[in-house]
Amino acid sequence: MVIRRLLTIAIYLLGITNAFGKYSSPETFQIMTEIMDPFQVMQRGKLKGSNVEFVRQVFSNAQVKLPRIDIYPWPRAFQTAQLEGNRFIFPMVRTADREALFEWVGKIAESDFYLYGRKNNKLELNNLEDVKHLQVALMKNDVAYNYFKQKGFESGKNLLVMSDRETIEKLFFNERLPIIISSPFLIQEQAKLHGKNPAEYEQKYFLKDLTVDFYLAASLTTDQNLIERLKQSWPDSILKH
Numbered sequence: 436m437v438i439r440r441l442l443t444i445a446i447y448l449l450g451i452t453n454a455f456g457k458y459s460s461p462e463t464f465q466i467m468t469e470i471m472d473p474f475q476v477m478q479r480g481k482l483k484g485s486n487v488e489f490v491r492q493v494f495s496n497a498q499v500k501l502p503r504i505d506i507y508p509w510p511r512a513f514q515t516a517q518l519e520g521n522r523f524i525f526p527m528v529r530t531a532d533r534e535a536l537f538e539w540v541g542k543i544a545e546s547d548f549y550l551y552g553r554k555n556n557k558l559e560l561n562n563l564e565d566v567k568h569l570q571v572a573l574m575k576n577d578v579a580y581n582y583f584k585q586k587g588f589e590s591g592k593n594l595l596v597m598s599d600r601e602t603i604e605k606l607f608f609n610e611r612l613p614i615i616i617s618s619p620f621l622i623q624e625q626a627k628l629h630g631k632n633p634a635e636y637e638q639k640y641f642l643k644d645l646t647v648d649f650y651l652a653a654s655l656t657t658d659q660n661l662i663e664r665l666k667q668s669w670p671d672s673i674l675k676h
């Protein structure tokens with residue numbers, strides 16, 4: 436009887452190992468993100484930031500070995516996560532048009548977005564029609580890009596498509612763009628990063644339809660056992676950007 440019970444336990448434990456054990460190897464799946472200071476930032480050759488630490492904590496809670504987090508331009512990471520299996524990507528904004536494209540593992544953060552400009556730039560933006568007389572710089576496949584496209588903005592006219600956020604920030608803080616999309620927390624960090632005084636910038640227009648939730652998402656063919664294990668280990672509290 437004792438031998439039979441021990442054998443049953445051994446078989447049970449073997450099943451758990453088969454379900455999750457292969458994910459202890461970093462080669463079995465990939466995690467992708469982009470540089471978005473201060474949430475994902477390289478410091479002395481190491482990837483840091485609040486979003487990065489949040490994701491690391493989730494994998495630690497789940498007792499799943501975390502592979503190296505790879506940094507890609509957002510359009511490339513977005514496409515890879517759709518086409519290849521066992522791919523995770525963060526921070527992905529969850530929207531209706533993206534719902535069926537990914538597995539939504541867990542919410543990392545939430546944020547409200549505004550159009551910011553310099554205080555000495557007396558722009559009066561009362562609605563999006565006023566904004567159409569300016570140029571808004573965005574990355575393709577970014578949720579803000581889709582938002583402005585739906586509002587009637589046109590590439591090459593009032594929509595400037597860029598490959599990365601760093602270029603957009605440089606253009607704005609070097610006074611080559613009149614406005615930038617940011618959040619109350621993020622604009623402070625962006626200004627400091629570019630050697631500017633945050634007090635020189637102000638909210639010009641509240642993008643009320645662009646309050647967003649940031650997620651860790653996965654490709655549709657990512658193993659469900661792994662996804663469920665991460666979901667069960669998700670923290671109760673999230674970040675506010």
